[in-house]
Amino acid sequence: MNTLFETRRLVARRFLPRDIEAFVAMRNDPEVARYQSWESYSEAEGRAFLEDLARLHPGCPGWYQVALEDKATGRFVGDCGIRIMEHEPRLAQIGYTIARDGWNRGLATEAVGGLVDYMFAAFPLHRITASADPRNAASCRVLEKAGFVKEAHFRQSEWFKGEWADDVVYARLRSNP
Numbered sequence: 001m002n003t004l005f006e007t008r009r010l011v012a013r014r015f016l017p018r019d020i021e022a023f024v025a026m027r028n029d030p031e032v033a034r035y036q037s038w039e040s041y042s043e044a045e046g047r048a049f050l051e052d053l054a055r056l057h058p059g060c061p062g063w064y065q066v067a068l069e070d071k072a073t074g075r076f077v078g079d080c081g082i083r084i085m086e087h088e089p090r091l092a093q094i095g096y097t098i099a100r101d102g103w104n105r106g107l108a109t110e111a112v113g114g115l116v117d118y119m120f121a122a123f124p125l126h127r128i129t130a131s132a133d134p135r136n137a138a139s140c141r142v143l144e145k146a147g148f149v150k151e152a153h154f155r156q157s158e159w160f161k162g163e164w165a166d167d168v169v170y171a172r173l174r175s176n177p
């Protein structure tokens, strides 16, 4: 079973070998990479990433990446990440990326909403967090629209791509979704 969850316009499923081209192209877009850990992304890195991922399953400690497919076109449009915290399986973190030609259509908000519902249903989670660079206004907006509460703004807390960057932390609790 490849599908983890569906939303109105998206299927969230395991990555498939056919995703490689669109996935690498997405990660190589400098606008997509701006607030992410990578600068550029090779096809070899993409292949290794997908091979590693094929051995994992959602719910295992650490990061698991889920592909997002547009139901209307069948195309890969982005991904989201689930991290079950290694030290405490009732805590999790998420991440999300949409390829640039899909931006500002509400896709990330839809994906994050579906992802959180899926995670609280599938795993015994108490709390899900997400962190963003506050300059990444679109990402902060996605979290607000998806019902996350801003809990902290850490000043110059991360050495990121040659400079100190702030980090804002958002959360949703199972008891107060």
Ligand SMILES: CC(C)(COP(=O)(O)OP(=O)(O)OC[C@H]1O[C@@H](n2cnc3c(N)ncnc32)[C@H](O)[C@@H]1OP(=O)(O)O)[C@@H](O)C(=O)NCCC(=O)NCCS
Binding pocket: 031, 032, 033, 035, 036, 095, 096, 097, 098, 099, 102, 103, 104, 105, 106, 107, 108, 109, 110, 131, 132, 133, 136, 137, 138, 139, 141, 142
């Ligand atoms: C952040 C990202 C996932 C948003 O995806 P998306 O599908 O465009 O998001 P949505 O359409 O659901 O919502 C975007 C919201 O941000 C707003 N927005 C977009 N750019 C903005 C900007 N520069 N300043 C302020 N708001 C902005 C949009 O207007 C929209 O809000 P609205 O519905 O109130 O109008 C996408 O830009 C992306 O993949 N970026 C690169 C990867 C990344 O940074 N991921 C997050 C890591 S924490």
